[in-house]
Amino acid sequence: MKVRFQADADFLFSKSNFLFSTLPFPHNLPLWHPTMRSMSIMLMLALMTVLPAAAQQDTSETTRVGDDVYRFRYQNHNTFFVVTGEGVVAFDPISTTAAQAYAQAIQEAAPGQPLRAIVYSHHHADHASGAHVLQQAFGVEVPIIAHEAARPRLVEADNPDLPPPTMTFSDQTTLHFGGRTIELHYLGRNHSDNSLVALLPDDRIAFAVDFVSHDRVGYRELPDYYFPDFFDSLRRLQELPFDTMVFGHGAVGDKASIDRQIQYYDALRAAVEEAVRAGQTEDEAAASIHLPEFSDWGSYDTWFTLNVRAIYRWVASR
Ligand SMILES: [Zn+2]
Numbered sequence: 001m002k003v004r005f006q007a008d009a010d011f012l013f014s015k016s017n018f019l020f021s022t023l024p025f026p027h028n029l030p031l032w033h034p035t036m037r038s039m040s041i042m043l044m045l046a047l048m049t050v051l052p053a054a055a056q057q058d059t060s061e062t063t064r065v066g067d068d069v070y071r072f073r074y075q076n077h078n079t080f081f082v083v084t085g086e087g088v089v090a091f092d093p094i095s096t097t098a099a100q101a102y103a104q105a106i107q108e109a110a111p112g113q114p115l116r117a118i119v120y121s122h123h124h125a126d127h128a129s130g131a132h133v134l135q136q137a138f139g140v141e142v143p144i145i146a147h148e149a150a151r152p153r154l155v156e157a158d159n160p161d162l163p164p165p166t167m168t169f170s171d172q173t174t175l176h177f178g179g180r181t182i183e184l185h186y187l188g189r190n191h192s193d194n195s196l197v198a199l200l201p202d203d204r205i206a207f208a209v210d211f212v213s214h215d216r217v218g219y220r221e222l223p224d225y226y227f228p229d230f231f232d233s234l235r236r237l238q239e240l241p242f243d244t245m246v247f248g249h250g251a252v253g254d255k256a257s258i259d260r261q262i263q264y265y266d267a268l269r270a271a272v273e274e275a276v277r278a279g280q281t282e283d284e285a286a287a288s289i290h291l292p293e294f295s296d297w298g299s300y301d302t303w304f305t306l307n308v309r310a311i312y313r314w315v316a317s318r
Contacts, residue, residue, distance in 0.1 A: 060098070062105045063252070066203045071246045072105050074098035077127065080198065080207040080246050081106055085178025087116035090134060091198065091207060092127040092248070096161050099130030103137030114138065116177055119184065120146040120165060121209035122192040123153045124224070127248060129161045143167045145175075147186050149194035185240065189226035190233035191219075199240055206240060209248030214257045216250050216298035217264070222310035231269070234262050250298060264294050272311045282312045 063071045068083035079092040079102065088106055093099035106115070115138035120128040123146065131144050146154075146165035154164035175182040183199040191211035198207040210219065211233065218225075238258045245253045268291065275285035286305045294300060 060101045060105065062109060064109075065244055065246055065252060066200070066205045068110075069200060069203060069205055070105075070109055071252060072102055074101055076249060078209075078246060078248050078250075079127070081109075082180060082182060082200065083110040083113060084116070084180040087114035087177065089117045089119065089175060089177060089182055090115060091119045092121050092209065093118065093130030093134045094127060096130045096133050099133035100137065102130075103134055107137075115140055115142050117142050117175065118144045119196070119198065120144065120150055121198075121207070121248060122147070122195040123150040123157075123162075124192060124210070125157075125159070125162055127209055128154075129159075131163050132161070145169070145173075145184070147184075147194035147196050150192075153194070185236075187233040187236040189229040191222070191230070192224050193226060195233075197237060197240065199242060201241060204241060204243040205246070206242035206244070207246045207248075208237060212237065212245075212258060212261050213247045213249055213298075214245075214251045214253030215260060215296075217294065217300050217303050218307045218310070219299075220303055221306045225310065227311075227314040231265060234258065234265065238262060264291070264297075267291050267294070268307060268311055269315070272308060272315050276312065276315050282309055282316070285309075285312050 059075060061073045063073070065071050070081050070083075072079050072081060074094050075098070077092075077094045077098065079090070079094055079098075081088055081090045081102075088110055090102070090106060093102055106113075115134065118131050118134060120131075122128070128146075128150075135141055144163060144165045145167045148168040148170050151164050151168050154162055169184060169186070171186050173184050175184070181201055183201060185197045185199060187195070187197060189195075195209065195211055200206070211225075211230065238255070243254055245255070245257055247253060247257075268289075271289045271291065272285060275289060280288065286308050289308050291304070294304075
C-alpha cells in the first residue's frame with residue numbers, strides 16, 4: 001500500500017495555536033539527593049541556577065544525524081524526527097514526560113515548524129506513549145501512523161496516554177512532506193508483531209527500535225519476540241539501503257552494526273541448538289554457553305544468559 005501525504009490547504013496548524021508548554025526540567029531538580037542535604041541553603045540556591053542545564057544534559061539530548069534529521073534521547077530511550085519543508089514528522093513520543101522535552105527539542109531544532117505526523121515504531125508503551133502531549137505542545141491534531149497490527153492492541157489497551165493510530169499500513173508506506181521521502185517498512189514479526197523501520201532513502205538514514213541495537217545483546221529474555229520470524233527480519237533489515245542507523249536504545253550505528261547483530265544471533269542460536277542436541281537442560285545451557293567474541297558488548301554481563309534462556313525455550317519447544 002502506498003499513501004501519499006501532501007500539504008493540505010486546510011491544514012489545521014496555525015502559529016497562534018502553539019501551546020508552549022511548561023518546561024519539564026526545572027521540576028526535576030534533584031533536591032532530594034543525599035549529597036544535597038548537607039549543603040547550605042545559600043549553596044543550594046546558587047546551584048539551583050545552574051542545575052537545570054546540567055539535569056537537562058543528563059536527561060535528554062538532541063543529536064543531528066543528517067540534514068534536518070535528528071535523534072532525540074530521553075534517559076535511555078531514543079526517538080527520531082525529520083524536519084521537512086512542510087513541518088516535522090516525529091516518531092515515538094516515548095512517554096508523557098519525555099514528550100514535553102521532545103516537543104521542546106523539536107521546536108529548538110526547527111523553530112516555528114508545524115508538527116505534521118507522529119509515527120509509532122511499535123505499540124509498546126515505553127516508546128509510543130505521549131502522542132497527545134506532543135500534539136498539545138504543537139496545538140494541533142496530526143495523523144498517528146503505525147503498522148496495522150498495532151491498532152487493535154492499542155484499541156484494546158484503552159490507555160489515554162497511548163492513543164491508537166489513526167492511519168495504518170500493512171507492508172510498506174511512503175510519506176511525502178516538503179520534498180522529503182520517508183519510507184515505513186514492515187519487516188515481519190520480530191520484537192512485537194508490529195515493528196516498523198523508517199528509511200530516508202535519499203539520506204540513507206534509518207530508524208529501528210528494540211529488535212536491533214549497536215553492539216548490545218538483546219533485552220533480557222527477549223520479551224514479545226517471535227521466532228524464527230525475528231531472524232528473517234534482521235536479514236530483511238540488512239537489505240535496506242542505509243548507511244546510518246538510529247536505534248531505539250544506545251549509540252547510533254551503521255550497516256555493519258546490523259551485520260554484527262546477525263552474527264551474534266546466528267552464533268547464539270547455533271550454540272543453543274548444539275546444547276539442546278547434547279541433551280543439556282536450560283540451566284546447563286545457560287551456564288555453559290559463552291560467546292567471548294561478543295563479551296565486550298553492552299549488557300553482555302547481565303543479559304547474555306537471559307538471551308540464552310529465551311532462545312533455548314524456543315529451540316526446545318520446536
Ligand atoms: Zn518494545
